[in-house]
Amino acid sequence: MTTRAYDLIIIGAGPVGENVADRAASGGLSVVIVEAELIGGECSYWACIPSKAILRPGAAIAAARRVGGAAEAVTGSIDVAAVLKRRDYWVSDWDDSGQVEWLQSVGVDLVRGHGRITGPRAVSVTGPDGSTTSLVAHHAVVVSTGSAALIPDVPGLAEIEPWTSREATGVQTVPKRLAILGGGVVAAEMATAYVSFGTEVTLIARSGLLGGLEPFAGEAVLAALREAGASVHLGRSIASASRNEAGEVEYTLDDGTGLVADELLVATGRTPRSEDLGLETIGLKPGSWLDVDETLRVLTHGNPQIEGGWLYAVGDINHRVLLTHQGKYQGRAAGDVIVARAKGLAQDGGTWGVHAATADHRAVPSVVFSDPEVASVGLTADAAEKAGLRVKVLDYDLGTVSGSGLHADGYTGQVRAIVDLDREVLVGMTLLGPDVAEMLHAATIAIVGEVPMARLWHAVPAFPTMSEVWLRLLEAYGRPTAED
Numbered sequence: 348m349t350t351r352a353y354d355l356i357i358i359g360a361g362p363v364g365e366n367v368a369d370r371a372a373s374g375g376l377s378v379v380i381v382e383a384e385l386i387g388g389e390c391s392y393w394a395c396i397p398s399k400a401i402l403r404p405g406a407a408i409a410a411a412r413r414v415g416g417a418a419e420a421v422t423g424s425i426d427v428a429a430v431l432k433r434r435d436y437w438v439s440d441w442d443d444s445g446q447v448e449w450l451q452s453v454g455v456d457l458v459r460g461h462g463r464i465t466g467p468r469a470v471s472v473t474g475p476d477g478s479t480t481s482l483v484a485h486h487a488v489v490v491s492t493g494s495a496a497l498i499p500d501v502p503g504l505a506e507i508e509p510w511t512s513r514e515a516t517g518v519q520t521v522p523k524r525l526a527i528l529g530g531g532v533v534a535a536e537m538a539t540a541y542v543s544f545g546t547e548v549t550l551i552a553r554s555g556l557l558g559g560l561e562p563f564a565g566e567a568v569l570a571a572l573r574e575a576g577a578s579v580h581l582g583r584s585i586a587s588a589s590r591n592e593a594g595e596v597e598y599t600l601d602d603g604t605g606l607v608a609d610e611l612l613v614a615t616g617r618t619p620r621s622e623d624l625g626l627e628t629i630g631l632k633p634g635s636w637l638d639v640d641e642t643l644r645v646l647t648h649g650n651p652q653i654e655g656g657w658l659y660a661v662g663d664i665n666h667r668v669l670l671t672h673q674g675k676y677q678g679r680a681a682g683d684v685i686v687a688r689a690k691g692l693a694q695d696g697g698t699w700g701v702h703a704a705t706a707d708h709r710a711v712p713s714v715v716f717s718d719p720e721v722a723s724v725g726l727t728a729d730a731a732e733k734a735g736l737r738v739k740v741l742d743y744d745l746g747t748v749s750g751s752g753l754h755a756d757g758y759t760g761q762v763r764a765i766v767d768l769d770r771e772v773l774v775g776m777t778l779l780g781p782d783v784a785e786m787l788h789a790a791t792i793a794i795v796g797e798v799p800m801a802r803l804w805h806a807v808p809a810f811p812t813m814s815e816v817w818l819r820l821l822e823a824y825g826r827p828t829a830e831d
């Protein structure tokens with residue numbers, strides 16, 4: 348058994364662990380990263396990248412079909428084999444050698460295997476060949492082990508080996524009939540992709556779609572999925588499931604309806620990857636999400652074994668926001684603050700400080716790549732009300748903007764902006780419609796920059812773009828007079 352010492356040990360080389368490593372190594376620390384599967388994590392091989400790769404061809408065809416002159420040129424149907432081939436390119440055929448080279452280029456050591464904490468600042472790695480490597484950290488250990496699909500406790504469900512997002516995004520042979528359990532982002536996106544493949548999709552959601560977003564978003568995505576041929580059961584869950592001799596999935600809804608599919612995708616949320624991480628050796632509960640402070644340090648709650656601020660949890664595992672870009676943002680802050688603490692430099696973990704993940708609470712951008720797309724940042728009207736803010740809610744029909752009509756015939760879309768009346772700044776925006784994703788960042792900048800509404804009148808959207816909706820929203824809000 349070998350023991351190696353580093354300034355920083357990172358367990359989990361997903362997008363988040365990689366970002367922590369990059370910042371800490373560029374700050375001059377010696378860094379080792381431990382990975383049990385592929386460098387690049389869930390996002391690169393089984394989540395963000397392959398899901399967007401299989402969604403984009405359907406979106407491109409739909410976009411062409413919405414434009415007279417281009418629509419006439421779309422005569423065939425989607426080439427599923429070609430879609431999957433393009434997906435394979437984007438996941439590098441599930442080969443991480445490019446990422447390994449990148450780690451080497453930024454001076455980060457890699458230990459392949461399953462990492463477990465064995466005590467304060469100590470990690471043991473069991474390699475694929477059964478060998479053990481012991482690591483000790485001079486300064487910090489970062490847990491960035493991410494999350495896995497949650498399988499609810501439904502009779503027979505685990506036994507049928509249901510699909511999770513991994514099988515749905517990594518599919519080699521597309522099923523004729525796919526049942527999807529869940530009404531969140533994975534369910535909406537995978538229903539959209541598989542409908543575009545021509546699969547018979549049945550969606551079972553225990554409430555409406557896309558809970559937590561503005562209600563008009565989920566309603567529009569639901570209507571579009573139904574229009575595209577998906578069968579949707581709302582207010583329902585699955586009571587039991589089994590496979591018959593033909594290998595088909597037979598499942599029963601909680602109202603007694605019996606249905607059959609070739610595969611069943613479970614898209615009911617995520618569970619922390621902390622079950623077999625040695626958390627018990629430092630007084631923490633295995634299988635729990637790890638609560639952190641604004642600089643991503645695990646909260647001690649009086650636990651002496653993690654005092655001294657050596658343990659960090661970054662990305663999905665801290666359960667603040669389960670999104671790659673937000674985890675990477677946390678990773679940059681964590682990497683930098685670990686360097687500052689190691690070198691005895693000044694730290695700034697206050698609101699909007701360089702070492703704080705403040706945007707996690709104020710401005711999380713997120714895009715659901717359904718058709719129509721839903722792009723949102725900051726608060727919804729409901730969340731603003733619950734936060735006790737005095738707000739004005741501005742709604743505008745995106746389809747009436749010239750840029751939208753030119754973009755697509757009969758464009759249908761909606762924008763909602765939430766303005767904090769006491770500070771006169773934007774605190775939330777939701778955009779719904781084809782191709783709205785790329786419009787989101789302007790809203791993120793306005794919220795993070797706390798740009799006064801009066802100043803936004805000087806941010807002129809180019810004509811004729813869909814961004815002209817900003818002008819319509821400002822008109823609805825009202826322009827200040829010289830006396831104001």
Ligand SMILES: Cc1cc2nc3c(=O)[nH]c(=O)nc-3n(C[C@H](O)[C@H](O)[C@H](O)COP(=O)(O)OP(=O)(O)OC[C@H]3O[C@@H](n4cnc5c(N)ncnc54)[C@H](O)[C@@H]3O)c2cc1C
Nearest residue numbers: 359361363383388389394395462493512662663669670671
């Ligand atoms: C279908 C799907 C689509 C998504 N699409 C998007 C999207 O479009 N945009 C977006 O922003 N987010 C998306 N997400 C969310 C995104 O995938 C996650 O937020 C992101 O992957 C989290 O990054 P992470 O580094 O924290 O964890 P992960 O990506 O899960 O990486 C954690 C890594 O740690 C390793 N690991 C775990 N335990 C150990 C251990 N004990 N020892 C060694 N290694 C270990 C794992 O093997 C893994 O490589 C999607 C999620 C899903 C499921």
Ligand SMILES: NC(=O)c1ccc[n+]([C@@H]2O[C@H](COP(=O)([O-])OP(=O)(O)OC[C@H]3O[C@@H](n4cnc5c(N)ncnc54)[C@H](O)[C@@H]3O)[C@@H](O)[C@H]2O)c1
Nearest residue numbers: 499529530531532533534553584614615616669714715716
């Ligand atoms: N485009 C993106 O950014 C993107 C895409 C996919 C996933 N993600 C991330 O991945 C995470 C996981 O996505 P997800 O869709 O699995 O989770 P989710 O939390 O978004 O949705 C889970 C859904 O499952 C339902 N559900 C839970 N238990 C159920 C049960 N027993 N029976 C029936 N329904 C049940 C919930 O009501 C909810 O509708 C999300 O939090 C999201 O942040 C992001």
